[in-house]
Amino acid sequence: MVPAVIEYREISKSFGGIRVLDGIDLTINDGEVTYIIGTSGVGKSVLVKHAVGLLKPDSGRILIDGDDVTDYSEAQWRPVRTRYVLVFQHSTLFDSMTLRENVALPLRKHGGLSRHESYRKARDFLEMVQMADKGDKMPADVGPPERKRVSIARALTLAPECAILDEPTTGLDIIASANVDRMIDHLARVLNKTVIVVSHDLRSIFGVADRIIFLYKGRVRLDGPPEAFRSSDDPVVKQFIRGEPTGPMEM
Ligand SMILES: Nc1ncnc2c1ncn2[C@@H]1O[C@H](COP(=O)(O)OP(=O)(O)OP(=O)(O)O)[C@@H](O)[C@H]1O
Numbered sequence: 588m589v590p591a592v593i594e595y596r597e598i599s600k601s602f603g604g605i606r607v608l609d610g611i612d613l614t615i616n617d618g619e620v621t622y623i624i625g626t627s628g629v630g631k632s633v634l635v636k637h638a639v640g641l642l643k644p645d646s647g648r649i650l651i652d653g654d655d656v657t658d659y660s661e662a663q664w665r666p667v668r669t670r671y672v673l674v675f676q677h678s679t680l681f682d683s684m685t686l687r688e689n690v691a692l693p694l695r696k697h698g699g700l701s702r703h704e705s706y707r708k709a710r711d712f713l714e715m716v717q718m719a720d721k722g723d724k725m726p727a728d729v730g731p732p733e734r735k736r737v738s739i740a741r742a743l744t745l746a747p748e749c750a751i752l753d754e755p756t757t758g759l760d761i762i763a764s765a766n767v768d769r770m771i772d773h774l775a776r777v778l779n780k781t782v783i784v785v786s787h788d789l790r791s792i793f794g795v796a797d798r799i800i801f802l803y804k805g806r807v808r809l810d811g812p813p814e815a816f817r818s819s820d821d822p823v824v825k826q827f828i829r830g831e832p833t834g835p836m837e838m
Pocket residue numbers: 602603607625626627628629630631632633634676
């Protein structure tokens with residue numbers, strides 16, 4: 588049996604009286620690439636933020652590696668967040684530092700490397716996202732897709748067991764998103780990491796996912812391998828694949 592890493596048990600979460608998550612039961616398995624999908628505003632980012640303690644459920648429990656983390660304090664969450672890293676939907680690089688420095692900083696802060704070593708190692712991480720030749724540039728000198736790749740490289744410096752990528756290919760052209768897909772594949776198949784990807788990108792989903800979780804109206808509507816998703820008879824799933832609106836807008 589595959590050991591479970593993140594378990595959501597009957598998780599509900601509302602904002603301003605609107606129930607975004609409505610009793611989510613879900614187990615993310617170790618070593619798998621799990622895609623979380625669903626229309627804009629359905630609660631994908633809210634769901635993954637619960638896995639790193641940035642949001643707390645109104646009800647339900649969250650377990651990580653079998654430990655109930657639901658009532659963890661900030662201090663208890665901190666070490667968890669080096670093993671389970673969330674790369675946010677929007678870039679959070681430091682604007683005043685070069686791309687290399689952005690990646691080198693956590694290597695010194697958490698990895699205890701010297702300045703010289705941290706720069707050398709940062710180059711390897713930038714290489715992984717095809718950004719090694721741009722280490723001297725400032726975040727403002729490159730486009731959003733490149734900033735996204737550097738954010739991913741920075742997250743990986745912590746050597747997390749689980750990388751959670753919120754919309755890693757949104758706004759990227761087809762070549763840049765193929766590079767991100769390759770990186771996700773490498774993380775899972777070569778480095779044996781657990782990867783959770785929030786995405787709208789069907790091409791990426793069908794190319795890389797082991798498992799797809801489709802959220803709809805606060806619940807898990809479909810949970811299975813890409814084949815099950817593609818061949819589903821569920822009209823809501825079919826509508827999503829065709830790119831038609833299925834989201835809370837029509838509620
Ligand atoms: N901190 C918050 N405070 C209040 N409402 C919030 C908060 N975070 C999320 N929401 C609301 O919860 C709902 C789900 O948001 P979420 O960001 O998870 O959507 P999403 O599925 O990630 O959408 P997208 O694909 O556009 O990123 C939205 O209605 C959003 O406005």
